[in-house]
Amino acid sequence: MILYLLRRLAAAATILLIVCALTFAIFYLMPDDPAQGACGKACTPERLAQIRAMLGIDRPVTDQFFAYLRGIVAGRRYGTGAAAISCPFPCLGFSFQTNQPVWQLLTDRLPVSASISVGAALLWLAVGVAAGVLSALRRGSLWDRAAMVAALGGISLPIYLTALVLQYVLVVKLGVLPYPRAVPVTADPVGWAQSMLMPWIALAMLYAGIYARITRGEMLESLGRDYVRTARAKGLPERTVLRRHALRPALMPVVTIFGMDLGALLGGALITESVFGLPGVGKLAADAITSADQPVIVGVTLFAAAFVVLANVGVDLAYAALDPRVRATG
Amino acid sequence: MTVAGSATLPVVPAAAGGDGRTAALRRLLVRPAVAASLAVIVLLVVVALAAPLITGLTGTTPTAFDGSAVDPALGGLARGTAGGISERHWLGVEPINGRDVFARVVWGTRVSLLIALSATALSITLGTAMGLLAGFLGGLADAVIGRVMDLLMSFPSLIFMIALMSAAPAVDRELLLVVVLGFFGWPYVGRIVRGQAMVLARGEFVEAARALGARRRSLLLLELLPNLTGPILVVATVSIPSCVATEAGLSFLGVGVRPPTASWGQMIASAVPWYAADPAYFLIPGGFLFATVLAFNVLGDAVRDELDPRSGQR
Numbered sequence: 001m002i003l004y005l006l007r008r009l010a011a012a013a014t015i016l017l018i019v020c021a022l023t024f025a026i027f028y029l030m031p032d033d034p035a036q037g038a039c040g041k042a043c044t045p046e047r048l049a050q051i052r053a054m055l056g057i058d059r060p061v062t063d064q065f066f067a068y069l070r071g072i073v074a075g076r077r078y079g080t081g082a083a084a085i086s087c088p089f090p091c092l093g094f095s096f097q098t099n100q101p102v103w104q105l106l107t108d109r110l111p112v113s114a115s116i117s118v119g120a121a122l123l124w125l126a127v128g129v130a131a132g133v134l135s136a137l138r139r140g141s142l143w144d145r146a147a148m149v150a151a152l153g154g155i156s157l158p159i160y161l162t163a164l165v166l167q168y169v170l171v172v173k174l175g176v177l178p179y180p181r182a183v184p185v186t187a188d189p190v191g192w193a194q195s196m197l198m199p200w201i202a203l204a205m206l207y208a209g210i211y212a213r214i215t216r217g218e219m220l221e222s223l224g225r226d227y228v229r230t231a232r233a234k235g236l237p238e239r240t241v242l243r244r245h246a247l248r249p250a251l252m253p254v255v256t257i258f259g260m261d262l263g264a265l266l267g268g269a270l271i272t273e274s275v276f277g278l279p280g281v282g283k284l285a286a287d288a289i290t291s292a293d294q295p296v297i298v299g300v301t302l303f304a305a306a307f308v309v310l311a312n313v314g315v316d317l318a319y320a321a322l323d324p325r326v327r328a329t330g
Numbered sequence: 331m332t333v334a335g336s337a338t339l340p341v342v343p344a345a346a347g348g349d350g351r352t353a354a355l356r357r358l359l360v361r362p363a364v365a366a367s368l369a370v371i372v373l374l375v376v377v378a379l380a381a382p383l384i385t386g387l388t389g390t391t392p393t394a395f396d397g398s399a400v401d402p403a404l405g406g407l408a409r410g411t412a413g414g415i416s417e418r419h420w421l422g423v424e425p426i427n428g429r430d431v432f433a434r435v436v437w438g439t440r441v442s443l444l445i446a447l448s449a450t451a452l453s454i455t456l457g458t459a460m461g462l463l464a465g466f467l468g469g470l471a472d473a474v475i476g477r478v479m480d481l482l483m484s485f486p487s488l489i490f491m492i493a494l495m496s497a498a499p500a501v502d503r504e505l506l507l508v509v510v511l512g513f514f515g516w517p518y519v520g521r522i523v524r525g526q527a528m529v530l531a532r533g534e535f536v537e538a539a540r541a542l543g544a545r546r547r548s549l550l551l552l553e554l555l556p557n558l559t560g561p562i563l564v565v566a567t568v569s570i571p572s573c574v575a576t577e578a579g580l581s582f583l584g585v586g587v588r589p590p591t592a593s594w595g596q597m598i599a600s601a602v603p604w605y606a607a608d609p610a611y612f613l614i615p616g617g618f619l620f621a622t623v624l625a626f627n628v629l630g631d632a633v634r635d636e637l638d639p640r641s642g643q644r
């Protein structure tokens with residue numbers, strides 16, 4: 001198991017390294033000069049050269065890349081002597097727009113993204129799995145058809161459209177909810193829940209449909225299995241048969257995609273956060289793209305990639321823990 | 331990661347004979363939902379192809395400003411109801427500059443479908459080629475291609491696409507979108523084709539062909555490929571709506587299709603500041619986007635149901 005974990009982590013680190021290299025290559029080899037961005041409007045050639053030296057972009061690309069990597073694991077210093085700026089571990093550089101360390105920007109915004117994604121995830125998991133199980137149990141019924149039509153509709157809805165409709169109806173027309181704003185859950189739990197409700201619903205409409213369809217399919221498959229027949233034949237109560245013998249194996253794939261979806265969202269629900277104006281990691285990325293803030297874009301990409309990759313490892317580990325066959329072949 | 335992905339993998343029977351296929355097609359067409367979504371898709375394709383003719387008939391263009399249709403006293407809001415719907419502007423106009431929404435939606439259909447279909451074609455071509463090679467050759471080729479597919483599928487592709495699109499220099503945005511969408515889409519095709527090709531490569535008909543002296547290339551193209559049309563069709567129908575949605579999402583975020591070229595996602599993005607005062611402005615392109623994605627999803631779902639016995643649980 002330890003060996004398996006190490007192998008998985010090594011694979012994850014490799015993927016992150018490749019993401020890092022590719023992102024780095026895209027942004028630092030582009031015609032846009034990052035020094036020009038940092039220098040601003042009142043720029044002189046001397047100042048530009050100074051910034052180039054300070055950012056280290058007068059050096060070869062490979063040097064820059066390794067300096068960036070070293071910064072992530074050990075921190076780095078920009079410039080030399082008294083003018084040097086220290087960037088502690090894990091250093092992802094400084095924002096061109098605000099001059100704040102990118103790592104600090106990311107960690108400041110993570111609670112908002114976490115609030116949005118965890119809340120939405122619980123909502124869609126509950127709704128999606130329940131709808132899927134009910135559909136499978138009443139296969140072909142009116143409920144089943146209606147649920148599956150709704151699921152397909154939910155999957156087809158672009159999230160920004162759902163978000164705009166929700167906000168138009170609930171905030172502008174009916175006035176039952178305030179405009180979402182970022183409040184910490186500890187400071188104002190009611191305000192937090194009110195602000196998060198629309199993002200939760202918008203995200204859950206999309207994902208619940210996917211989960212309902214997967215749960216239904218898997219549940220139908222496991223209901224047809226021999227061990228379910230055996231469980232029934234030996235006289236177990238139907239509830240126990242369904243819960244222990246049908247639902248449990250059916251949920252394995254659901255757990256898989258749940259881990260990956262949650263991981264992807266933790267790295268920033270870009271569109272949702274942008275539409276509702278909630279300052280999470282995704283909004284940070286969207287703003288950085290608008291203002292061409294390269295260090296922030298690279299930082300968010302890596303940050304999000306780390307969540308996706310770690311979620312993958314987590315899912316693989318959960319699988320290995322549940323199913324010994326995976327360990328041997330993984 | 332390989333285990334994770336395989337959970338939702340549609341497994342399609344290797345040999346679907348010609349007769350089975352026409353029967354399946356007939357069964358598909360009698361379903362009302364399928365017939366309706368096919369009608370929507372045909373309509374969209376016609377609109378996309380005939381965009382210049384249609385806007386020629388209405389006498390509007392997607393880029394012409396119409397100052398008379400908006401009211402400066404209301405901060406540039408469209409005159410009239412529901413975003414300025416009128417005889418001249420069938421679906422209203424944009425606030426401030428008064429561009430015709432109908433013309434923009436029609437031309438947006440063209441952009442959206444062209445990108446989604448080309449990207450799907452690209453990912454299918456790449457994925458089929460890679461999957462065939464990996465599944466048929468096995469060994470080192472399989473290991474290398476498999477690793478690359480694993481890597482690409484565990485990539486945070488959306489955020490990476492955004493980063494890539496935002497950094498890209500001034501090239502043809504539509505072409506870039508096709509390349510980016512196609513590039514991140516092919517592993518999903520490749521994985522399925524690889525699995526099928528591995529099974530088929532062991533089939534007796536392949537052995538027979540080999541015994542008759544068939545070359546490797548003709549084995550791949552004449553023996554394996556024709557047997558893969560089913561699974562490829564299934565992934566294609568699933569890939570199109572996802573490409574439409576992703577392109578719209580990227581354009582919504584401002585990194586996809588750039589103005590003045592019209593795109594649904596970009597239209598919705600520009601409607602965001604106006605959503606409270608002029609909801610029609612985001613509902614119209616949003617409705618087209620939703621209808622398109624839904625129609626392709628319904629069709630894809632039905633095609634998979636017919637071709638994939640595992641999901642055919644109706």
